[in-house]
Amino acid sequence: MTKFDEATGAIRVDETTYDVCLDPGYSIGGPLNGGYLMAVLLRAVVDASPHEHPVTTSAQFLRAAVPGPAQVRLEQIKTGRTATMTRASLVRDGDSIIESLVTTATLGGAVPDWTDGPSVTMPPMEQCLWLPAPKIESNMTLNAQMELAFDPPTIGWLEGRPSGRPEARAYFRMAEPQDPDPYVLALAVDCLPPVVFSAGERGWAPTVDLTWHLRALPAPGWLTVIAGGRLISDGWFDEDVEVWDSTGRLVAQSRQLARVGRG
Amino acid sequence: MTKFDEATGAIRVDETTYDVCLDPGYSIGGPLNGGYLMAVLLRAVVDASPHEHPVTTSAQFLRAAVPGPAQVRLEQIKTGRTATMTRASLVRDGDSIIESLVTTATLGGAVPDWTDGPSVTMPPMEQCLWLPAPKIESNMTLNAQMELAFDPPTIGWLEGRPSGRPEARAYFRMAEPQDPDPYVLALAVDCLPPVVFSAGERGWAPTVDLTWHLRALPAPGWLTVIAGGRLISDGWFDEDVEVWDSTGRLVAQSRQLARVGRG
Numbered sequence: 001m002t003k004f005d006e007a008t009g010a011i012r013v014d015e016t017t018y019d020v021c022l023d024p025g026y027s028i029g030g031p032l033n034g035g036y037l038m039a040v041l042l043r044a045v046v047d048a049s050p051h052e053h054p055v056t057t058s059a060q061f062l063r064a065a066v067p068g069p070a071q072v073r074l075e076q077i078k079t080g081r082t083a084t085m086t087r088a089s090l091v092r093d094g095d096s097i098i099e100s101l102v103t104t105a106t107l108g109g110a111v112p113d114w115t116d117g118p119s120v121t122m123p124p125m126e127q128c129l130w131l132p133a134p135k136i137e138s139n140m141t142l143n144a145q146m147e148l149a150f151d152p153p154t155i156g157w158l159e160g161r162p163s164g165r166p167e168a169r170a171y172f173r174m175a176e177p178q179d180p181d182p183y184v185l186a187l188a189v190d191c192l193p194p195v196v197f198s199a200g201e202r203g204w205a206p207t208v209d210l211t212w213h214l215r216a217l218p219a220p221g222w223l224t225v226i227a228g229g230r231l232i233s234d235g236w237f238d239e240d241v242e243v244w245d246s247t248g249r250l251v252a253q254s255r256q257l258a259r260v261g262r263g
Numbered sequence: 264m265t266k267f268d269e270a271t272g273a274i275r276v277d278e279t280t281y282d283v284c285l286d287p288g289y290s291i292g293g294p295l296n297g298g299y300l301m302a303v304l305l306r307a308v309v310d311a312s313p314h315e316h317p318v319t320t321s322a323q324f325l326r327a328a329v330p331g332p333a334q335v336r337l338e339q340i341k342t343g344r345t346a347t348m349t350r351a352s353l354v355r356d357g358d359s360i361i362e363s364l365v366t367t368a369t370l371g372g373a374v375p376d377w378t379d380g381p382s383v384t385m386p387p388m389e390q391c392l393w394l395p396a397p398k399i400e401s402n403m404t405l406n407a408q409m410e411l412a413f414d415p416p417t418i419g420w421l422e423g424r425p426s427g428r429p430e431a432r433a434y435f436r437m438a439e440p441q442d443p444d445p446y447v448l449a450l451a452v453d454c455l456p457p458v459v460f461s462a463g464e465r466g467w468a469p470t471v472d473l474t475w476h477l478r479a480l481p482a483p484g485w486l487t488v489i490a491g492g493r494l495i496s497d498g499w500f501d502e503d504v505e506v507w508d509s510t511g512r513l514v515a516q517s518r519q520l521a522r523v524g525r526g
Contacts, residue, residue: 113462
């Protein structure tokens with residue numbers, strides 16, 4: 001069992017309630033990362049489902065979460081041969097952190113009937129830039145959990161040279177050796193800096209809605225995470241993410257709508 | 264008041280319940296169109312919200328709906344200065360048709376801080392193909408409510424010449440003169456034939472999750488609806504839709520995960 005498996009563990013209390021402990025190792029400047037929180041929530045949803053995989057997850061984020069004990073509350077809305085639909089809430093101190101709708105199903109390993117390629121070609125990994133390791137006193141503890149090698153222009157904002165368009169692209173794997181699985185993918189779809197940083201924005205960019213689809217079970221090895229956006233307007237932006245596995249298969253897709261950073 | 268306004272009307276019973284009447288004019292081979300059903304649900308959500316616009320909607324579709332009386336049941340989860348989050352269900356004869364999470368906010372008309380262009384350039388309207396009018400006995404009543412002028416290769420499947428990739432693109436407006444608004448956009452994001460038809464699939468392709476974002480209030484005139492998909496695999500496909508208004512502004516984005524047609 002890896003640290004990530006432990007940090008996302010959900011303990012069944014009864015058929016509608018799971019106890020979880022939100023881990024301090026996944027914070028981004030204080031609040032916990034949204035992808036990590038989804039992974040925790042999905043552990044409980046899948047444990048309670050007759051199906052094995054969280055195929056589609058729509059999560060709305062109500063407030064920031066800090067580490068500590070919390071609960072996942074479930075209501076199965078419909079279950080059938082192909083899929084089960086569950087309403088799931090992540091609750092901390094009586095406050096709802098995430099409200100979500102999740103469809104679980106069991107994916108096979110079929111060869112795709114049709115597939116597109118990545119929307120952008122990544123440079124080879126040796127030409128990429130590694131995210132600097134967090135300083136000891138940093139409250140970006142998430143960075144210590146994963147290895148990210150960025151397509152250089154998309155991380156230029158870190159040194160004052162934003163590319164001028166909303167984008168972020170990186171190779172990703174967990175720092176502790178771990179084959180990717182659906183929970184790692186829940187983290188991966190929300191693991192990059194907000195795409196608006198590359199368009200020159202800064203500050204906390206809270207997610208309002210993040211919907212992601214698990215398209216296939218990922219093969220072992222590095223993941224490629226490609227993020228972009230179409231519009232920054234009226235204080236809102238979209239962030240679209242594709243995740244490809246080491247065999248070149250599309251394994252996850254997400255889109256979030258978020259608020260442009262303040263402060 | 265247009266026919267569409269009437270067909271999507273929601274009558275307040277109390278703060279958590281609205282009566283609606285699902286209109287037979289929006290069926291696709293029997294069941295009602297998912298975009299139409301979202302429009303009905305969103306009328307109730309917005310009426311009960313202190314904010315004016317349905318900015319993000321995540322809807323999971325539990326079963327097909329037929330015309331007749333139904334209810335929208337609401338629970339406001341959180342409300343604040345910027346946004347209100349609501350859980351909303353469309354219920355018919357005691358069965359949940361749609362479960363959704365909706366964030367309402369009030370959009371201004373700000374000039375975008377950054378915007379991409381359409382992912383595909385449409386040919387001029389005079390080179391497009393009009394959807395054939397439905398036969399009188401048709402149960403595709405939805406087609407009579409809207410005018411669609413298709414980018415020719417994307418409707419080739421109708422005459423046995425699918426383009427070989429999941430796609431659909433058309434100019435769209437309501438058949439009855441009506442300026443587009445957020446409810447028309449809810450219809451527009453689900454108004455095209457399933458993109459998999461163009462990849463050679465056929466049959467009923469039920470939506471499991473449809474999440475859409477209202478990005479700006481649309482200007483009067485034609486809308487341009489551009490749909491594509493990335494992967495058809497394991498019985499599932501994604502359908503991504505952009506809607507642009509007559510001034511060339513991105514007004515809506517959606518992605519749905521659906522099942523490949525059976526029968």
